[in-house]
Amino acid sequence: MKITKNQIASDLKSLGLKEGSHVAVSLSLKSIGFVEGGPDAFIDAVLDVIGPEGTLMMNTYTRLFPLSDIDSHYVFDPETTIPWTGIVPSTLMKRKNAIRSRHPACSVVALGKHARFLTEGHDEHVENEYLPYVKLAQTNGHYLCIGINDNFVAIRHEAQRRAGLFVVPKFTGVMYKNRQGETKPFILRNAICSVTQPLLVPQLVEMGIVKRGKIGMASSTLSPASELIEAMTSLLSEDPTLNLCSNAFCLECRELERRLNLYDSIRNPGFFQRNIAARKLIELRNKIVLRRYACVRVSNSKQNGKPNLSLFAERGIPNLVGSISRILGKSGTNGGKEQTNSSNELSQDAIGSRT
Numbered sequence: 001m002k003i004t005k006n007q008i009a010s011d012l013k014s015l016g017l018k019e020g021s022h023v024a025v026s027l028s029l030k031s032i033g034f035v036e037g038g039p040d041a042f043i044d045a046v047l048d049v050i051g052p053e054g055t056l057m058m059n060t061y062t063r064l065f066p067l068s069d070i071d072s073h074y075v076f077d078p079e080t081t082i083p084w085t086g087i088v089p090s091t092l093m094k095r096k097n098a099i100r101s102r103h104p105a106c107s108v109v110a111l112g113k114h115a116r117f118l119t120e121g122h123d124e125h126v127e128n129e130y131l132p133y134v135k136l137a138q139t140n141g142h143y144l145c146i147g148i149n150d151n152f153v154a155i156r157h158e159a160q161r162r163a164g165l166f167v168v169p170k171f172t173g174v175m176y177k178n179r180q181g182e183t184k185p186f187i188l189r190n191a192i193c194s195v196t197q198p199l200l201v202p203q204l205v206e207m208g209i210v211k212r213g214k215i216g217m218a219s220s221t222l223s224p225a226s227e228l229i230e231a232m233t234s235l236l237s238e239d240p241t242l243n244l245c246s247n248a249f250c251l252e253c254r255e256l257e258r259r260l261n262l263y264d265s266i267r268n269p270g271f272f273q274r275n276i277a278a279r280k281l282i283e284l285r286n287k288i289v290l291r292r293y294a295c296v297r298v299s300n301s302k303q304n305g306k307p308n309l310s311l312f313a314e315r316g317i318p319n320l321v322g323s324i325s326r327i328l329g330k331s332g333t334n335g336g337k338e339q340t341n342s343s344n345e346l347s348q349d350a351i352g353s354r355t
Ligand SMILES: [Zn+2]
Pocket: 193, 194, 195, 244, 245, 246, 247, 250, 251, 252, 253, 254
């Protein structure tokens, strides 16, 4: 089915988007149908509705590697690095006056009235990688989710963070270019599973916070960012077990329930949650897996991908960053041309932690 720009604009209005709205959009373009004019038509439709007094923001997330496999050849540069969040954000990045924040992993792009405010300070030094969503809430902005099965990408992590669920020491990293043009390492502690988050949505609809509708053929939702973050935070704070998925091998959930000792409050615990021996076995397995995310190794083809640094993250992130800087100062800046196989694979876990 062919969907035109005007139809998208009219659907956006029916859902509640208005002139002057500030809106963050997470979407699957193809779920809308065959959009005549592609990503540009979608962007134009949003801009037509919100007008010059409104703002459009989208995630332009980029790669992260387990700490033991940082690829020294992949260097994030906000000017050029293509995001993995899809064709619409990459298209928005190219628009005149669009501003992309400098965060080496969780950057966003914004266009419109509050574009500068939303992206300002969102760089390698920021404490909270979801800062643009905190600011979106401050501007009375909205969160629009199109065709991705109620996965409130990014904004849900701000709620999980506020609910105190960022407790698993799983570190990922990436090289990036700073404002001075120097290549530096960046490390992120951010490990949380979001598989069960869409299950909160029916309750949020009932509370009147999330409004459901359609954009083209895609099931979509629109919510005020501030109320959405607050409501999700209070649901998760009252009952952190709502965050737990039922996969025995989910490192994030199994470590979360162990570290917060949630076992007694899980409503229908699985065997691996009831049985002490099974818990111990899972704990041991996760301890081994977490090592990949606790030791730093920057792969460099000159050294055949052999580890050139190993440190435990428990010593603290500033120490780690300093250590990697020193190592790269010695060997990383003029590395060989060919990439090592071990460093090329993108960790799906790392991506999952930032969706
Ligand atoms: Zn999980």
